[in-house]
Amino acid sequence: MSGTTPPPPRVAVVGVNGHGRSHLQHVLDAHAAGRLRLAAVADPRLDDLPELPAGTRRHPDLGDLLAEGVPEAVVLSTPIHTHAALATAAVRAGADVLLEKPPTATAAEFTELSATVEAAGRLCQVGFQSLGSAAVDHVRRRVADGRVGEVTGYSAAGCWVRTRAYYQRARWAGHRHLDGRVVADGALTNPLAHAVATALAVAGAQRAEDVTAVETDLFHVHDIEADDTSAARVHLAGGRDLLVAVTLCAAERGEPFVVVEGTAGRITLYYTLDTVVEEVPGHPPLVTRHERTHLLTDLLAARAQGTPLRSPLADSGGFTRVLEAVVTGPAPRPVAEGFFERLELPGGDEGRRLTGVEQAVAAALRERATFSELGLPWTR
Template identity: 45%
Template sequence: MTAVDGANAGPAGPGTVPDVRPDAGPAGGPDGPVPVVLAGGRGHGSWHLENLRRLSAAGRVRLAGVCELQPLAAEELAGFDGVEQSPDLAGLLERTGARITVVCTPIHTHTELALTAARAGSHLLLEKPPTPSYEDFRRLTEGLAAAGTACQIGFQSLGSHALDAIAGLIGGGAVGRVRGIGGAGAWVRGEDYYTRAPWAGRRTLGGRDVVDGVLTNPLAHAVATALRIDGSDRAEDLAGIELEQYRAHAIEADDTSCLRLTTARGTRITVAVTLCAERTADPYLLVHGDRGRITFWYTRDRVLVQRAGHAPEERLYGRTDLLEDLLAHLATGSPLLVPAHRTGAFTRVVEAVRTAPPPVRLTEPVWRRADGPAWRSGGTAPRRVISGVDELVAASAETLSLFSELGADWAVPAGAPGGEEERRP
């Protein structure tokens, strides 16, 4: 539900502009701009609203409606005309005839809203994570198939043109045989990040699964992108999942975690992430080959290739906006970049997180109190910093190891009892 790397980042990441493919389709459809309904116009939904404003100005889409519990103010809808607002998505779709629905609402509402849109014949751009459980994912994909509607999942990093370049490098043997892929994400989030919404940092809410942890929401792109690089993004492509989850904040879900996946093709993938870092750094994936390595900073579309006998090669790539890609799919039949079925392996990770014991609770002095930037506002907010976690995250990506294998005295080996047990140094 959050942007790729924070409050000011859109799908292309900070400082980049969506790079539209030449086959992105005509301006609008045969009957003019494509009517769109936005479900969830605040929080990260405000980025989608701005993207719709851009595409509306280009004549590609028309914002026909906004589904929100509290209507957007006139200033939030500046530049749009005749936008109907309603908390009832089904009725809104019936009245507007929207061909596309963008769903950017709390995680536990994704499944029902997406199925409502599908039943109305409206194609979808559904924010990640697509669903909070694998059972919901099956319901979603079955419902989409029955309705015959397209569904693009909002993993914006999967629109990066760098992915094709990396696939070409690996396929061409540039770094030799791939030994594994390591992911690292170290971000700073204050305590106010977890008070931004009732579902923030929750495993469940009102008896419904939420699963709003660091692996499944803010840094979920690291997992999904690593799976895409390996060509192992479908549900059947995972052979094993090892998981370690921790929390320094007073929340239910994880704010610091690592996992190791074994894919059906035998690749080891590790991802280590935290929201309790000393300082925010661009998250990255490290492809380990037996003759070199590829580093991909996925919010920047930046690739560095290092191999024996060659000078380091670095390049920036463009990115395709996922809503424009959906428009192209509807206009020309071109394949979607992130169809729902290609997030099946990621959703199996969500399911593993959902069904795992509660994250291990870390206590002072494993973490210390500090101040950091407030969430989506000026000023500062209190935060919690886990000592040495920045280095642990980087070491995990470098060695394909879990925290418990790297000497962290607060870490609990994957599969060992832990749960709500307190961990002190």
């Protein structure tokens, strides 16, 4: 009958523990509001969940879930090295996908998944939440309008804290490789991957062909295989470059940010806050705050209305070039005892604070140099 309201789209959440719990809660809230229907959840551990709506199916894995019925959309929040295979299975079954970042653990997997998504005619949104913010488009417009003059370079920084418990959260945590597979759980490719992806988005360099070369400078303070304190120089088509400096061994958590430097000023995007600070000599700083669209909401709107995705898989190509350089380049170097402080934390946990790392990150951005190029003592 004409005028009948279509039923809300059915959504499944695969991976409902760890970060997946935030996805599950968003879907539960949207279900309660009538914007979608939680059709099913899947996870090997389903014994500690919030109350689920009546009729929600429970499965141990995605294969079992799809065998019982394919929803319109699947949210995948599973270990990095499982992303490619699970996303492939979901889109081949006929579902659209919200895939947690990084989308794949290797460039080869990215290429294969991209071809599969295109052949299946499905949508694949990558979970770089910051790309759902209107702040990214605002910065692009301000740069295009010449507010900072000619762009001289892009940079990104993040000073966060991770403890031993973080690296004990899962068997794959803190690994570059595990059981012969690439895992890519380093600072640049997982916890602070948003710094890289958001900077590439601001620079208009999200596709694979937009990144021409990547230099990495990787270290670890914790007893892990992957990096926790890292710098990278990303060369972009057109001659500009992006300098990234991050750490998970700061004294305290600071807000990560992306900077556009120009001949007439600079713009800083605090991407977790959706806040932009524009600084032009002779003028007071201009601070603006922007709305953010949840990427699942955006995916469902794209399904219904044909609007473009805010974070489509193809736009993770540039980020994947960086990831590939991180996991195939020189292994992260350990920082020697004496350059960091061990902190005893409740419950037998331990933190590690790299002395002066905040100043090192600031210097890297100021000098547009990696940590090793700065000649810092702990890099020798």
